[in-house]
Amino acid sequence: MRWDALFADLEAQLAGASLAMQEAEVSERHRTDFAAVELTDRLRSQTGRHLKVQVGLPGVFSGELRHVGSGWVVLEGERQSAVVSLEHAVFIEGMDRFSTVAAPLVRLGLASAVRGLSRDRSPVRVFPACQKPDAAVDGSIDRVGRDFLELSVTPRGEPRRPANVLAVYTVPLHAVAAICLMH
Template identity: 25%
Template sequence: MHWDGLFEDLEGQLASEWEAERAALDAESERLRISRIEIRARLRALAAAEAAIALELPAGRLLAGRVVEIGADWLAMAPNPGRGATLVPLTAVRGIRMDHGMLLASLDPTVPASELRERMTFGFVLRDLARRRVPVTIEDLDGCRRHGTIDRAGADHFDLAAHDAGSSRRAQDVLAYVVIAFAAVARIDLEPR
């Protein structure tokens, strides 16, 4: 009888050690999986869930809304219904605020990427805005806001014809022409159509 108790105790210890080792391996496997997740994949999961989030931008500014599109190096947010959209270069994102449930859900990025959309760069989108003559408000990293129309976009900069909000881009209404580096942009607000 004494031996039966000893063997049961040893079996229990062995099972406990195996369980602890399996838990450690599972934890390490999960850490490795998470280490490979890119922020774009998490944003894709948040967009698919239509999650309400707030982007932390430079100088402590927040942009609340829902992610509606994700590109190669940018994202589009819908801040409030009827307010248009906002383009944000990923380099301007300092953080993403959300509730804990969405934080955990964004770690499971099973939403497939849109091959074409996610190859579109920030410059590609700005060239399209220039082609369509969409009035925009540019906010730079320092919080300076300029309203105008993008005339053309290069590889790492764009030309803005600054004019008053609500007015069209007519030569007589242009207040200044400004060359703006992509790296200086915190956000671009598009007027609703």
């Protein structure tokens, strides 16, 4: 009888150790797999969720995640849509802990995303990185180069007409935290 108990105990210990080793392998594999996930991949799986993106001094941009590009996201809010540069993102709130089947990656860079706003002559508000929100500039994007944009500055809420243009700024894209399209 003692032998039966001893062998049963040894078998239970072996099974427990085997299960613990399998769990450790699964856990390590999960950590290794997750280590290869990039932020844009993680964001793509969050399409349709309401996110808040903190971009330093300009503040928080929030809305439904609509598009993820190479280094940027589009958040659709009630009063505005924002193209937010991930280069200046400090915190992102609202993502779930699990990834679903990811939406296709839009491989367009920030310049390509901004060209659409330029083509439409949409009134925008440009938020420079490392500046307070009151440093934002209203206007219309006239042209977009490879790494810069040209903004015709207009009074807030005024359409772009030659008489309304106060100045024309050339803005390096690396200095842009976000560009908001007002609804």
